[in-house]
Amino acid sequence: MNPEPPLNILAKLAFNDVMASMPRITTIPDHPPAQTPASPALAEADRHAHQESLMRRVAANQDRAAFAELFEYFAPRIKSYLMKNGARPDQAEELAQETMISVWDRAETYNPDQARLSTWIFTIARNRRIDFLRKFARPMPDPTDPVFEPDQPAAPGKNLEAAQESERIANALKKLPAEQSELLYKSFFEDKTHGDIAAETSLPLGTVKSRIRLALDRLRKDMKGEDYGR
Amino acid sequence: MADKTTTDTPGRIGHNSSAFCEEKSYEALLMDYAAGTLCLPLSSIVAAHLTLSPASREKVKAFETVGGAMLENNCDPVALSKNCLDQVMSRIMPRCAGQNSQSACTETKIGGITVPSSLKALIDCPIKKRSWKKLQDGFEIYTLRHDRHMRYMLMKLAPDVKMPPHNRKDLEITLVLEGAFEDETGRYERGDMIIMDGESQHAPRADASTGCVCLSGRAMPAKSKIWFGFLFIPFCRNSRA
Numbered sequence: 001m002n003p004e005p006p007l008n009i010l011a012k013l014a015f016n017d018v019m020a021s022m023p024r025i026t027t028i029p030d031h032p033p034a035q036t037p038a039s040p041a042l043a044e045a046d047r048h049a050h051q052e053s054l055m056r057r058v059a060a061n062q063d064r065a066a067f068a069e070l071f072e073y074f075a076p077r078i079k080s081y082l083m084k085n086g087a088r089p090d091q092a093e094e095l096a097q098e099t100m101i102s103v104w105d106r107a108e109t110y111n112p113d114q115a116r117l118s119t120w121i122f123t124i125a126r127n128r129r130i131d132f133l134r135k136f137a138r139p140m141p142d143p144t145d146p147v148f149e150p151d152q153p154a155a156p157g158k159n160l161e162a163a164q165e166s167e168r169i170a171n172a173l174k175k176l177p178a179e180q181s182e183l184l185y186k187s188f189f190e191d192k193t194h195g196d197i198a199a200e201t202s203l204p205l206g207t208v209k210s211r212i213r214l215a216l217d218r219l220r221k222d223m224k225g226e227d228y229g230r
Numbered sequence: 231m232a233d234k235t236t237t238d239t240p241g242r243i244g245h246n247s248s249a250f251c252e253e254k255s256y257e258a259l260l261m262d263y264a265a266g267t268l269c270l271p272l273s274s275i276v277a278a279h280l281t282l283s284p285a286s287r288e289k290v291k292a293f294e295t296v297g298g299a300m301l302e303n304n305c306d307p308v309a310l311s312k313n314c315l316d317q318v319m320s321r322i323m324p325r326c327a328g329q330n331s332q333s334a335c336t337e338t339k340i341g342g343i344t345v346p347s348s349l350k351a352l353i354d355c356p357i358k359k360r361s362w363k364k365l366q367d368g369f370e371i372y373t374l375r376h377d378r379h380m381r382y383m384l385m386k387l388a389p390d391v392k393m394p395p396h397n398r399k400d401l402e403i404t405l406v407l408e409g410a411f412e413d414e415t416g417r418y419e420r421g422d423m424i425i426m427d428g429e430s431q432h433a434p435r436a437d438a439s440t441g442c443v444c445l446s447g448r449a450m451p452a453k454s455k456i457w458f459g460f461l462f463i464p465f466c467r468n469s470r471a
Binding site: 062064067068071072074075076077078079080081083084089092093096097100101104105106107108109115116117118119120121122123125126127129130134136137138139140141142144145146147148149150151152165166169170173174181184185187188189191216219220 | 257258261264265266267270273274276277278280281282283284287291292293294295296297298299300301302303304305306307308309310311314315317318319321322323324325329330332333334335336337338344345346347348351421
């Protein structure tokens with residue numbers, strides 16, 4: 001498996017130091033860092049399976065302990081995402097709470113065949129962010145709209161296909177060269193224009209655009225369909 | 231006019247006039263929509279495209295998967311305040327049966343045309359009186375919205391009618407709502423969203439039997455030198471800043 005870039009390892013170690021020095025509310029252990037020498041991929045697959053089972057308990061039994069464990073993992077990451085997009089720490093924390101409260105309220109609507117848990121939670125955090133920072137309700141396709149064109153009826157095995165495709169996309173993302181994934185991250189995740197990114201990284205604007213295009217090209221190989229609606 | 235996006239921090243896509251929709255391609259637009267960084271009018275159009283096109287929904291889902299993967303792997307966790315968990319545990323309420331059931335959306339009509347409900351966001355701004363304006367035989371437009379960046383309108387072409395060629399100097403976004411049209415680059419049908427950029431001549435012809443209704447968004451010109459400029463003159467400014 002490809003090793004994680006050094007920057008992420010340093011950041012994770014720093015985070016562990018900070019967390020170790022803070023008073024803990026619960027004693028639920030942090031999940032092991034992904035770069036365990038034995039098998040990072042297996043550790044990550046285990047974590048996903050474990051989180052899916054926590055989510056099932058939250059949905060079926062309103063299990064508060066399972067929810068608390070999901071909160072411990074996701075809320076600090078949601079806070080990080082929101083701060084990178086311009087929220088103050090106190091705002092980011094409040095929005096992270098609201099995101100996880102939505103996860104609780106809408107637990108029964110989560111379908112693991114449709115999306116990975118992190119994808120679903122990302123979309124909820126993103127929508128809360130738009131409501132709050134951008135001050136509009138995000139326009140979305142409504143399946144109950146009379147003009148809504150329904151999905152093709154699921155062929156047998158399609159759900160498994162969808163789950164596998166999500167894994168392929170996530171793995172493809174990890175395999176991107178750092179110089180591409182960093183720019184994709186800034187563009188996609190930090191709401192920065194290509195001009196902003198060029199200024200920040202001291203790269204020519206053309207280089208920024210072409211690296212992001214290359215990153216999307218690589219990811220495209222894992223995305224369904226050849227026709228991009230022109 | 232009540233365009234909330236113009237009061238946000240400069241430098242964000244959709245707010246900084248010189249960087250409006252900087253990466254002008256179909257894929258980049260879907261990516262920005264998935265990331266939640268696209269401005270309201272374009273989000274409304276993309277959502278309408280998604281309503282009509284199942285294939286496009288798959289592509290957005292793929293971008294959202296990228297978002298989820300980045301949330302897990304690229305977001306260095308930020309410490310929460312001491313009592314954050316306690317607060318959230320006290321805020322979550324037992325769920326009731328039927329709490330997540332959705333009420334059905336009613337048919338949305340704009341200018342007499344049935345459209346995806348997400349387009350309501352485009353007409354959420356004051357315009358004195360909306361009506362269909364005939365620009366020439368078989369060609370009418372219905373203004374939806376204009377802001378400092380773009381003008382959005384419905385266009386109705388009668389069967390087999392060809393729009394007069396116009397010079398496009400900047401971003402143009404088209405969503406086919408009914409019927410179909412053809413131009414030098416191909417045939418476009420209901421649900422197709424087409425992003426065009428850069429200078430070119432463009433002369434679409436409506437389908438010979440069904441005609442065509444489209445939603446069109448065009449960048450506001452720097453000067454009023456365009457073929458239907460007489461409609462733009464009261465709203466035109468000298469620079470796009």
